[in-house]
Amino acid sequence: MIENKSQEEQGIKGNSRRDFLKKSSVITAIALTPAAAVKASDLKLDERFSDALEQQSLSIEINGQQHELKVEPRLTLLDLLRERLKLTGTKKGCDQGQCGACTVHIDGVRTNSCLTLAIMHDGAKITTIEGLSNGTRLHPMQEAFIKHDGFQCGYCTPGQIMSAVACINEGHANSETEIREFMSGNICRCGAYANIVNAIQEVKAGGKI
Amino acid sequence: MNNFQYTRVKSPATAITELSKNPAAKLLAGGTNLIDLMKYGVMSPDKLVDINRLEFSDIKRGQGTLHIGSMVRNSVAAADATVLEYQPLLSQAMLAGASAQLRNKASMGGNLLQRTRCPYFYDITADCNKRAPGTGCSALEGFNRMHAIFGASSSCIAVNPSDMNVALVALDAVVQVSGPKGNRSIMMADFHRLPGTHPELDSTLDKKEIITGIVIPDNAFAKHTTYLKVRDRASYAFALISVAAALEMDGSTIKDLRLAMGGVAHKPWRLTEAENFLKGKTASVANFKLAAELAMKGAKSYGHNDFKLKLAPNSIIQALKTASGVKA
Secondary structure (H helix, E strand, O other): OOOOOOHHHHHHHHHHHHHHHHHHHHHHHHHHOHHHHHHHHHOOHHHHHHHHHHOEEEEEEEOOEEEEEEEOOOOEHHHHHHHHOOOOOOOOOOOOOOOOOOEEEEOOEEEEHHHOEHHHHOOOEEEOHHHOOEOOEOOHHHHHHHHOOOOOOOOOHHHHHHHHHHHHHOOOOOOHHHHHHHOOOOOOOOOOHHHHHHHHHHHHHHOOO | OOOOEEEEOOOHHHHHHHHHHOOOEEEEOOOOOHHHHHHHOOOOOOEEEEOOOOOOOOEEEOOOEEEEEOOOEHHHHHHOHHHHHHOHHHHHHHHOOOOHHHHHHOEHHHHHOOOOOOHHHHOOOOOEOOOOOOOOEOOOOOOOOOOOOOOOEOOEOOOOOOOHHHHHHHOOOEEEEEEOOEEEEEEHHHHEOOOOOOOOOOEOOOOOOEEEEEEEEOOOOOOOEEEEEEOOOOOOOOOOEEEEEEEEEEOOEEEEEEEEEEOOOOOOEEOHHHHHHHOOOEOOHHHHHHHHHHHOOOOOOOOOOOOHHHHHHHHHHHHHHHHHOOOO
């Protein structure tokens, strides 16, 4: 799509709708009685009112658990997981789709959760790192990462593991070269790549997923 | 990110209506580019019209053509058996782009409309005619290592970042679109624009139109195709130079061919003169060198990207060697 308008122009327009809702609800409150206005202000009713208008229903299954939520359209899937549902296993690295730390499975397909809106996934099934193990029994890929030291600081690891599981499922783990190519969306600042490849090769050879 | 209204549409007609009644609305497909741009504040649509549930998700053979729906995900098209059989160049180019995760989300139509990765376009404090028309081009005198060597203007020297587009222009693809006035087809070569004095316009698609699919005519190139991508790291980086080469060989003679380059212009850059020169000639490094020279006519660099004047012809020669199997 083509964008013609300047940033400033759009910013003003984007803000004004929200501001209008807030101001108009306050004006309405003032018009009732002064006491009601004070009370409305105390309860931040104006903000609640505008937020309620901008929120939409989202029905989503995460790690086998169904959630019925109200979300702002701009909420990314990553922020839904981390900030709303406190599933902080999925990491926010770059927040721009460049590092892969936020990788989750949406209906079994690995995706950067930072570059997709939660509202787009009404009715979807999401699997995060928290949903990979079977109770206290670790997933074979988690076991393999521990065995092969597939990490140092560990920050990229949830994304690496989610991506690694999908890499095998997609049939792209048939050689070291292929694994490196199809895991290139997951950056590891510590440089644990050699061990990550070993972990994936072991799981692939073991036929455990 | 500024907040916005969101609606999910179930028919292309509804999507077109939404675009018609709200000029500040944008279609939302995979979102891997648009959501990123919205986070940076480069784009701030009032409304997003989610077209992910539209049924443009088929890959099918027509009469002498291959049709790919606009909502087919890049990873699905790249791995599709029909695409691999009839248009392997397209698969090679798509797999050279982005990461597995991004390809899983990115749609064919969205990739066509992928915006430039010029850092000044992304930096909302910088002057940029593409983002804010009339403010100037910061790249002209700035860090322009990734920038154009063909078809640029004093308004903009940004490049189209897509690998898929390079393959599609080489393969004479046709973009099918639908709008308030009905359906139309746009030749891939005419789909993207040169910047001229209006770099804010990437393509010739109307604001009220929606891409429904891509059609590629059959060819005899499948055995001799190469997508060569030269970049700063081995994977997951935008092209400095890329070359799509597709040859139809008759012994050592090049019966027919297509050549296109990426990372060099505001649109995927077809190398027509080089094609015309090589058609009917023997596949040899000497001929490839002459073709590369022809392809480079009119090239202009801007300082940091001077290296492209050497890298581009060398890449053309290398891609032709790989596609033809000629070693010396």
